[in-house]
Amino acid sequence: MLDDGKFYLPVTLRATEVAQGRRAPLRRWTPIGPEQFVGMDERRPYTGDRSPFVKLDGAEARGVRQAGLVVRRRKTYRGRVVPADDPGAKVTVALAWGEKADERQTAVVKTPTN
DSSP, X not given: OOSSTTOOSOOXXXXXXXXXXXXXXXXXXXXXXXXXXXXXXXXXXXSSSOEEEEOOOTXXXXXEEOOOXXXXXTOOOOOXXXXXXXXXXXXXXXXXXXXXXXXXXXXXXXXXXX
């Protein structure tokens, strides 16, 4: 199960306080690539008060990740990614359970045309 699936906390490498009453530490969303290209959009959020944004660059991987999830064999997982503002951008999403190429499942996300 994802922690902070609604992105109440910022996507950052900096540690913040753990939610009170939790037995285990909170698994945080952290940036993939340079931290300055990942942030929270409070002016035009997709839902709620803010939504994460990633400034894409075709030369390097950028995005968000959450480690420490339990992935079970023969179980179906569903997620949602909503690309915006960059028509024709190549967006891929990966569920990785190891470092090797055969230890991940990757899907290409269709981006809007306008």
